Amino acid sequence: MSEKSYSDAYWKANLKVIYICMAIWALVSFGFGIVFRPLLKGIPVGGTDLGFWFAQQGSILVFIALIFFYTWYMNRLDRKFGVDEE
Amino acid sequence: MDQFTLNLIFVGASFALYIGIAIWARAGSTADFYAASRGVNPIVNGAATAADWMSAASFISMAGLIAFVGYGNSSFLMGWTGGYVMLALLLAPYLRKFGRYTVPEFIGDRFYSQTARVVAVICLLVISITYVIGQMTGAGVAFSRFLEVDNLTGLLIAAAVIFAYAVIGGMKGITYTQLAQYIVMIIAYTIPAVFISLQLTGQFLPQIGLFSTHLESGQPLLQTLDQVLVELGFNDYTGQHTSYFNMFLFTMSLMVGTAGLPHVIIRFFTVPKVSDARKSAGWALVFIALLYTVAPAVGAMARLNILTTIYPDGTTAQPISYDERPDWMRNWELTGLLAFEDKNNDGLIQYYNDRDPAFAEIAAERGWEGNEMVTFNQDILVLANPEIAQLPGWVIALIAAGGLAAALSTAAGLLLAISSAISHDLLKSTLTPGISEKAELLAARISMAFAIALATYLGANPPGFAAQVVALAFGLAAATLFPAIMMGIFSTKMNTAGAVSGMVVGLVATCLYIFTYLGWFFIPGTNMLANTPENWFFGISPLSFGAVGAAINFLVAYVVMTQTKEPPAEIQELVESIRIPRGAAGAVDH
Numbered sequence: 001m002s003e004k005s006y007s008d009a010y011w012k013a014n015l016k017v018i019y020i021c022m023a024i025w026a027l028v029s030f031g032f033g034i035v036f037r038p039l040l041k042g043i044p045v046g047g048t049d050l051g052f053w054f055a056q057q058g059s060i061l062v063f064i065a066l067i068f069f070y071t072w073y074m075n076r077l078d079r080k081f082g083v084d085e086e
Numbered sequence: 087m088d089q090f091t092l093n094l095i096f097v098g099a100s101f102a103l104y105i106g107i108a109i110w111a112r113a114g115s116t117a118d119f120y121a122a123s124r125g126v127n128p129i130v131n132g133a134a135t136a137a138d139w140m141s142a143a144s145f146i147s148m149a150g151l152i153a154f155v156g157y158g159n160s161s162f163l164m165g166w167t168g169g170y171v172m173l174a175l176l177l178a179p180y181l182r183k184f185g186r187y188t189v190p191e192f193i194g195d196r197f198y199s200q201t202a203r204v205v206a207v208i209c210l211l212v213i214s215i216t217y218v219i220g221q222m223t224g225a226g227v228a229f230s231r232f233l234e235v236d237n238l239t240g241l242l243i244a245a246a247v248i249f250a251y252a253v254i255g256g257m258k259g260i261t262y263t264q265l266a267q268y269i270v271m272i273i274a275y276t277i278p279a280v281f282i283s284l285q286l287t288g289q290f291l292p293q294i295g296l297f298s299t300h301l302e303s304g305q306p307l308l309q310t311l312d313q314v315l316v317e318l319g320f321n322d323y324t325g326q327h328t329s330y331f332n333m334f335l336f337t338m339s340l341m342v343g344t345a346g347l348p349h350v351i352i353r354f355f356t357v358p359k360v361s362d363a364r365k366s367a368g369w370a371l372v373f374i375a376l377l378y379t380v381a382p383a384v385g386a387m388a389r390l391n392i393l394t395t396i397y398p399d400g401t402t403a404q405p406i407s408y409d410e411r412p413d414w415m416r417n418w419e420l421t422g423l424l425a426f427e428d429k430n431n432d433g434l435i436q437y438y439n440d441r442d443p444a445f446a447e448i449a450a451e452r453g454w455e456g457n458e459m460v461t462f463n464q465d466i467l468v469l470a471n472p473e474i475a476q477l478p479g480w481v482i483a484l485i486a487a488g489g490l491a492a493a494l495s496t497a498a499g500l501l502l503a504i505s506s507a508i509s510h511d512l513l514k515s516t517l518t519p520g521i522s523e524k525a526e527l528l529a530a531r532i533s534m535a536f537a538i539a540l541a542t543y544l545g546a547n548p549p550g551f552a553a554q555v556v557a558l559a560f561g562l563a564a565a566t567l568f569p570a571i572m573m574g575i576f577s578t579k580m581n582t583a584g585a586v587s588g589m590v591v592g593l594v595a596t597c598l599y600i601f602t603y604l605g606w607f608f609i610p611g612t613n614m615l616a617n618t619p620e621n622w623f624f625g626i627s628p629l630s631f632g633a634v635g636a637a638i639n640f641l642v643a644y645v646v647m648t649q650t651k652e653p654p655a656e657i658q659e660l661v662e663s664i665r666i667p668r669g670a671a672g673a674v675d676h
Contacts, residue, residue: 011665018175029164030392034333036327039280046297047306048324055384056152058291060167060375067174067368074179075361083668085359 010081017073023067029059089479093232096483097490101247101275103266104494107656108251108259116527119256120187120506121355122251122587132369133262135353137271137491138167138499139344139370140377141217142224143556145271145492150376150464153384156323158350161333165340167371167378172345174367177568178354180575180664182363187355188503189348189567190511193398196574198657199582200516205589206510209566210348211504212593215544217349217559218500218537222545225493230513231421231469232486238546244494245542252498253534261356267491272376274488278471279380282387285475292383301393312389317401318393319440319445323386329619332627339632343560346568349496360667385609391474396459406432414473423463430455501541505533505574558600559627567591573643576662580643583650588643603628638658 030038037051045053077083113119126134144166152159186192190210194203222241230241251259283295287307300307312322321327344350347647353370354363395412407424418424426435430453433605437459439445449455469489472481509530514521521529566589573580573588603617615621617628626634652658 007662014665021171021175025168029168029337030334033164034330034337045129047309047312048297052157052160052308052324053297055157055380056163056296060371060379063167063171064368064371064375066171067344067364067371070175071364071368072363074125074364078361078667083666085361085667085670 001068021070033059092479092483093486097486100270100487104263105250107262108255109261111255113256118258119530122258122261124358126356128357128366128370131357131366133268133373134261135370136373136494137264137268141496142493146465146468149381149384150467152382153389158328161296165337168341169344170367170371172365178363178367179360182354183360183664188506188510193570197582197585201584206297207507210507213559213651214500214504215563218541219544221493221497222541228489241545245538248498249388249538253531264495267495269545270491271488274484275377279384280473281475286387293379303676319442320439329673332630334632335630339564339630340566342568342636343632347564349499351429360670384439396435405434414470423466425461426458427460501537504537508533560594561632565596569636569639578658581653587646588639591642592635592639595638599631656658
């Protein structure tokens, strides 16, 4: 593979993981925390429902997990494509 | 030892620490001054970012904002944390790879245009100056409340302390003082929260306590809170009382705005590597979450505490009499932030929602003539928390030091963003390009002193729109800088004309929309439409407009780009190189 197509493949792989992470990011906050909250009404959590928990706690915890997952994944990807910093 | 002496010792000791750090971390070069020579450990940078980001508003006001609205204000929690996911995935690593000192410098180089750079400087100055006013007023208020000096004296002390460490230390001094300030803040916030949680639920962690059983009533805490509130004619705490649409847009605006704030972005220029920029954003969010997951618990528990203090035998029984009110209420009445008025002259404190028509009948039956807790400033929730939980005086002193740390750390970060935009983007690259490294460092220090003087002046004479300016700062960061930076990284074809017209249209549209409802330059009475939901365009609140401004920016930039010339080949190569981590170390010197 030429250098150009190599870096294109790296960028494509990066975009793919960004799409996945951003989809989860939107699902837990805008989804579970706001728009889909009525659908989660049936799942009780400490005197309220799962949607409330996601809006005030869960989404933040998932955000942290997403960033660390992305960091770990990208470090692997950087090494795989040989574009990491030595 | 009395409370005043304790406060003085805690605040004095924390200030001595900050200034000691500043002397130790003097800046010797522009690389030190602008980016701490890119030698900051990513975890340290995470803590510094958390202090930089969490302002007096986060520390003092956020729990109260949530307590008095409940679920509807969850937007603040999700919005002010979700922005870090965007920063870590979409901006920070690439900007670090680019290896420059300021946000306008990236925009100017990427869009190969001085015009783009100057437009970005204007956006940065509007965002950061409006934001810093609130920090300076916050510091002044915190000083005057805890150290019993007048507002102006408090403001001048705050300015002198910031001057000491920001002018000497630049980014390097600011980074290490922010680390110390973060530690002071988080300890001060957590201790009273843990005690309140233990008292109400027996749970050590407030995050768990919020969803646990309320010891006194034997049912879940939130259920008790909902019940008590509804019985007094208020909205229930966990219910949805605003439109989903606005909540969605408001959350989005806060997220995009957070990711576009220049004083937060420049913190990621200080780490050694691209992978460190990603990691550092993760740590920043961990440190922020320590406070942000506790805040909703503090809000709900403090609100329930106040209700059960006033109605010790339940809402159907008589409230407490004014003479038997607890000491913390007496103390805070002196500040004017809490006030009672015995409207029906029965000597008891009636606290209920007197605007609720259904409750009016019950109130009439009981001989009540209106809500008698006539003033309750939301900031009291956090400030009086240690007193409500009956904690010792040193915890109150710690809250004083924590509130000041929150205001000072954010102010310093903003002032650095302002001064580097002036010395690096306006002087060095636009007005006097031949200036030497030594002269630029001096210019940076003078700009910093100038920025502190301006912020102090504005803090002493606030233009009377303290609350709204934050909406403007977030709205503009979302509508101008965020889209420009993102397109600069994710599109190789975005050109000068597209980026500049996107930023200008985003800036103008957001200002117009906010001014239409909140008054021209926030001058009361100059608004063209009343700020009520019926008047809002498509029901969009002016506070939620940032996300719409960002969408307009993207759209305009794209349309203009398709009609104008492609960027030159070397710019497209530059974008390709930003996307690859290797070689970031080489970008340090330029």
